[in-house]
Amino acid sequence: MAFDKMELRDIEVWDGNFAAAQAMRQAQIDVVAAYPITPSTPIVEGYAQFLADGYIEGEFVMVESEHAAMSGCIGAAAAGGRVATATSSQGFALMVETLYQASGMRLPIVLNLVNRALASPLNVNGDHSDMYLGRDSGWIQFDAYSPQEAYDLNLIAFKVAEDHDIRLPAMVNQDGFLTSHTAQGLKPLSDDAAYAFVGEFKPMNDMLDFEHPVTHGVQTEEDWHFEHKARQHNDLMVKVLPKIKEVFADFEKISGRKYNLVEKYDMDDADICVVCMGSSVETAREVASEMRANGIKAGVVGIRVLRPIPFFEIIEALKDIKAIAALDRSSPNGAAGMLFNEIAGALFNTDSKALLSGYVYGLGGRDLTKAHLVALFKELQANADAGKITTQLQQFIGVRGPKLAYL
Amino acid sequence: MSEMKKIKNLKEFSTSADRFEGANLLCPGCAHSIIVREVLNATNDDLILSASTGCLEVCTAVYPYTSWDASWIHIGFENSSTAVAGAESMYKALKKKGRLKQPDRNPKFVSFAGDGASYDIGFQWISGCMERGHNIMHIVLDNEVYANTGGQRSSSTPIGSSATTSPAGRVSYGEKRNKKDIVSIMAAHNIPYVAQVAPNKWKDMVKKIQHGFAVEGPVFINAVSPCTTEWKFDPKDTMNIADLATDSLVFPLYEIIDGHELNITYRPKNIVPVEEYLAAQGRFKHLFKDEYKYLIKEWQERVDEKWAYLQRREEARV
Numbered sequence: 001m002a003f004d005k006m007e008l009r010d011i012e013v014w015d016g017n018f019a020a021a022q023a024m025r026q027a028q029i030d031v032v033a034a035y036p037i038t039p040s041t042p043i044v045e046g047y048a049q050f051l052a053d054g055y056i057e058g059e060f061v062m063v064e065s066e067h068a069a070m071s072g073c074i075g076a077a078a079a080g081g082r083v084a085t086a087t088s089s090q091g092f093a094l095m096v097e098t099l100y101q102a103s104g105m106r107l108p109i110v111l112n113l114v115n116r117a118l119a120s121p122l123n124v125n126g127d128h129s130d131m132y133l134g135r136d137s138g139w140i141q142f143d144a145y146s147p148q149e150a151y152d153l154n155l156i157a158f159k160v161a162e163d164h165d166i167r168l169p170a171m172v173n174q175d176g177f178l179t180s181h182t183a184q185g186l187k188p189l190s191d192d193a194a195y196a197f198v199g200e201f202k203p204m205n206d207m208l209d210f211e212h213p214v215t216h217g218v219q220t221e222e223d224w225h226f227e228h229k230a231r232q233h234n235d236l237m238v239k240v241l242p243k244i245k246e247v248f249a250d251f252e253k254i255s256g257r258k259y260n261l262v263e264k265y266d267m268d269d270a271d272i273c274v275v276c277m278g279s280s281v282e283t284a285r286e287v288a289s290e291m292r293a294n295g296i297k298a299g300v301v302g303i304r305v306l307r308p309i310p311f312f313e314i315i316e317a318l319k320d321i322k323a324i325a326a327l328d329r330s331s332p333n334g335a336a337g338m339l340f341n342e343i344a345g346a347l348f349n350t351d352s353k354a355l356l357s358g359y360v361y362g363l364g365g366r367d368l369t370k371a372h373l374v375a376l377f378k379e380l381q382a383n384a385d386a387g388k389i390t391t392q393l394q395q396f397i398g399v400r401g402p403k404l405a406y407l
Numbered sequence: 408m409s410e411m412k413k414i415k416n417l418k419e420f421s422t423s424a425d426r427f428e429g430a431n432l433l434c435p436g437c438a439h440s441i442i443v444r445e446v447l448n449a450t451n452d453d454l455i456l457s458a459s460t461g462c463l464e465v466c467t468a469v470y471p472y473t474s475w476d477a478s479w480i481h482i483g484f485e486n487s488s489t490a491v492a493g494a495e496s497m498y499k500a501l502k503k504k505g506r507l508k509q510p511d512r513n514p515k516f517v518s519f520a521g522d523g524a525s526y527d528i529g530f531q532w533i534s535g536c537m538e539r540g541h542n543i544m545h546i547v548l549d550n551e552v553y554a555n556t557g558g559q560r561s562s563s564t565p566i567g568s569s570a571t572t573s574p575a576g577r578v579s580y581g582e583k584r585n586k587k588d589i590v591s592i593m594a595a596h597n598i599p600y601v602a603q604v605a606p607n608k609w610k611d612m613v614k615k616i617q618h619g620f621a622v623e624g625p626v627f628i629n630a631v632s633p634c635t636t637e638w639k640f641d642p643k644d645t646m647n648i649a650d651l652a653t654d655s656l657v658f659p660l661y662e663i664i665d666g667h668e669l670n671i672t673y674r675p676k677n678i679v680p681v682e683e684y685l686a687a688q689g690r691f692k693h694l695f696k697d698e699y700k701y702l703i704k705e706w707q708e709r710v711d712e713k714w715a716y717l718q719r720r721e722e723a724r725v
């Protein structure tokens with residue numbers, strides 16, 4: 001091999017962006033086509049530096065827009081090799097057309113989505129608007145709550161996406177700045193162990209196999225389009241979650257770190273819980289422990305895989321809970337929140353008597369404080385005690401001015 | 408080494424095995440298929456092809472059929488250039504890593520797109536590919552209109568043409584803006600090779616395509632593609648219209664090497680008046696009303712001026 005391995009310490013201090021870049025290096029990606037945007041830029045800068053320093057062998061294509069970035073990734077993936085990129089927010093929005101094309105063409109690209117608000121007004125800080133924008137695009141969506149998880153889930157994403165039974169692109173979400181720019185101690189795998197885990201890329205329908213020409217990206221109208229889309233949905237519904245579980249188990253064997261489709265914290269005997277994503281999960285866990293010290297049986301459910309939605313795991317996690325809060329870090333703009341709807345949809349036909357309320361928080365990087373969560377858990381306890389929802393169904397928390405509540 | 412085809416005459420050309428099947432849905436008389444065959448027939452090397460959304464794409468890859476006997480990709484309207492640039496990047500990466508399945512091959516990467524997908528919506532993507540120096544060839548099938556969607560004006564639509572979004576009417580002569588000079592814009596990227604070609608001059612075209620395949624780096628080709636449907640002429644007249652286009656010098660055939668060395672590659676023995684080119688097409692019919700005849704005169708002046716300019720450029724070698 002014409003590149004050098006990197007000696008890593010048992011514990012490295014990396015932020016989420018550098019952790020993702022390191023995982024991409026260890027996966028020995030063949031092509032990265034990318035365009036810079038805050039806060040994801042350091043990921044592709046990191047890759048460029050690894051390339052410049054001889055720690056990787058591949059092609060880095062610095063294109064002229066995010067649309068072109070994903071277009072180049074699609075061409076490269078169809079040619080037959082390991083492909084990844086990174087973006088955020090407006091760049092992700094510009095990519096949206098090509099996201100559907102990548103998944104419809106069943107190309108296993110890994111996209112690091114460093115979550116950031118969507119303009120207008122322009123904002124560079126973290127919320128989940130971009131993550132939500134991508135949720136119907138046919139991609140697998142993982143969510144990392146910390147730099148360690150951003151690293152781990154990148155390695156996992158390649159292995160899931162590239163499996164020949166799956167062949168679907170995957171996003172690894174992490175919170176802009178809160179995770180992407182926060183350095184923490186984490187435990188990387190060695191280069192050899194990481195590459196052995198991800199495995200060699202095995203091409204399928206690769207354009208560069210000149211003996212077997214292939215046509216990618218065909219036209220289908222009312223005669224075949226539905227069958228193609230249905231088949232893609234079927235694979236997402238039937239094949240992907242079992243594969244993710246299998247890969248999580250493989251990863252636990254080599255790293256000792258256990259991942260689940262739905263991450264439960266103190267849920268075994270909980271009366272009330274919050275369901276959330278991103279770095280808020282860690283804050284909520286801390287507050288839940290404090291609530292328990294005060295006699296409130298609080299728990300936290302983190303969504304680890306947003307697409308495909310772990311429907312039955314959500315039911316299982318929430319079946320005995322009396323009061324649930326769904327926390328959405330994206331403005332629903334005229335509806336209940338996405339997580340609220342997913343949870344309501346999962347629980348509706350069950351025997352659950354849970355009281356479900358929704359909270360919109362943290363837009364544009366506004367902090368979710370422990371005080372917010374303490375108040376929220378108290379509201380949930382009040383709901384549980386009263387046997388009904390004591391507030392309006394949807395509330396905004398942490399926003400200035402008169403309290404905003406709806407439904 | 409690259410392997411270019413040696414085709415002596417048109418008969419040999421027409422029977423030469425190619426990788427674009429006659430089984431496609433393009434209109435009878437469409438020049439697209441003729442140009443594509445001429446391009447693909449220029450080399451025996453492996454081809455990795457892309458197409459932007461448009462007539463060529465919707466007529467050649469309707470599931471479960473394909474007209475392409477070489478690897479081909481379509482993503483969207485604007486990005487055929489970047490699609491094939493991505494594939495070319497993967498080729499370079501796998502070559503470096505020694506992971507190509509057939510390492511001894513010498514593939515050519517070609518992107519096809521219409522004028523809408525090149526002059527307009529895909530302009531930035533093409534410019535990016537040219538600037539970055541990918542070893543690709545982008546070919547515009549220039550029929551001066553959004554033909555696939557029913558004849559809307561593009562920035563390639565010439566002044567005076569009647570298009571569905573710039574129609575000639577009681578008080579309008581149709582398109583008001585003159586055609587964008589994309590060849591000069593692409594030459595300004597200082598890429599190794601830029602050329603304008605026409606399907607009726609197939610030897611000139613094949614020579615240019617072979618030149619383009621032989622150089623390292625990005626190549627841009629603008630191919631005039633007479634459109635029987637939108638230009639409104641009889642399908643049997645495609646080549647006659649192409650002859651009028653090149654012989655009236657409305658479409659002069661030339662090349663620009665390394666962004667500066669301009670060579671005129673076809674000098675008509677008898678230059679045909681622009682009026683004859685216009686008169687042969689329904690899209691210009693209204694220009695022959697008395698009140699619009701000045702536009703024909705102006706058009707002739709523009710063509711004369713451009714021809715003089717090209718000759719000066721050729722002579723000056725700058």
